[in-house]
Amino acid sequence: MIGVTGATGQLGRLVIQHLLNRTEASNIVALVRNPDNAQGLREQGVTIREADYDRPETLSAALNGVSKLLLISSNAVGQRMPHHQAVIDAAKAEGVELLAYTSILKADRSPLILAQEHKETEEALQASGLPTVLLRNGWYTENYTQSLGGVLQAGMVAGAAGEGVLNTATRNDLAEAAARVLTSADSEAGRVYELSGDEGFTLADYAREIARQTDRSIEYRALSEQDFTQMLVQIGLPEGFASILADAEARAAEGWLSDSGNDLSRLLGRPTTSLSEAVRDALA
Incomplete structure (x- = not known):
């Protein structure tokens, strides 16, 4: 099964929709803080499980049977590392075979304040020994x-x-790329994708x-x-x-x-x- 954290968020919902185009709904697990907010996904046949970053005890049960996991970075900027570490620990305990993480462009060397927690998460993933693929998402076009x-008013x-x-990318393009990686027949472990428009x-x-x-x-x-x-x-x-x-x-x-690496268009095939x-x- 394929699990997606933050599945009711802006990126997560799009990832789920692209996964539904590539695999059976019964193969998808939406991991959400509040299952009541995921009724639309449930109606599409997606399995809904509670996974609350602030309640690590919910994470192991949520990941039971999940072979591939997309860890969408927490939106709690400044408090991401405890959230991410809790998911990494649970994923390792449950034997997740591949963890894909939505990082940020050039995270290992970027001077952006926003990059620091992503860099720390990448280091934690490496230390965990989990098979990992890094999806270093560029700046969202929607940020503008x-x-x-x-803009029109002013x-x-x-x-x-x-x-x-700026080589921005839309959330939809990045979501489709994630779904393609998660459903790839090739081994994605160890790969790093710099995803930009x-x-x-x-x-x-x-x-x-x-x-x-x-x-x-x-x-x-x-x-x-x-x-x-x-x-x-x-x-x-x-x-x-x-x-x-x-x-x-x-x-x-x-x-x-x-x-200008074009990793994203290569993954999308367009x-x-x-x-x-x-x-x-x-x-x-």
Whole structure:
């Protein structure tokens, strides 16, 4: 059986749907904090099991019989390691044969604040001795397109990435890649995938694409890391999280969210979703 943690989250739900296209529902286990939120998956024939990171005693039972496990990184930024370690320990105890982990692009050397917990998790996986495949997901395209309404209202894209190139990828593309790895007949243990979009773009390119599709004037306003942090706080983000996002943008200006290896398109067997397609879909 194939288990997926965080199965009711934004990425997890997409992974489950792609798995349903590739294997029987009876072969899929959705691991969720609250089973009541997974009724839609249950109706599709997926097995639902409670797996609460904060209650490690739920994890071993949840992983019983699971041969392949996708550990989707916890959304508790700053508290991820205890969550991930609990899953790793339970997976080892239950004899999981392959653990796939959704890490971050270039995690082993990235200076992003967000990369630190991913690097620690990768090290914990190596120390565990579990057969592991690393899915180093690039920056989500949705990190930008989900704010299109605000961009249109303000008439500008603001950010701290300067003229840095971003090779973002949509959640759907990354979810499909994970499903392909989990259902692969080949041995995936030991592999590291740097998963990024084929097409790199700058935030100025992003602003121009929005302008092209909406026939509006959209400018790109380059901000300092400090000013971008304050802008994010002003629109309602907690200061700590705002500073983490601003740090990621500043590191993007240095090339840390860019990658031209095309691992993602090779896994998909097709080109990744383009910026123009992502903008079109978000506008729709």
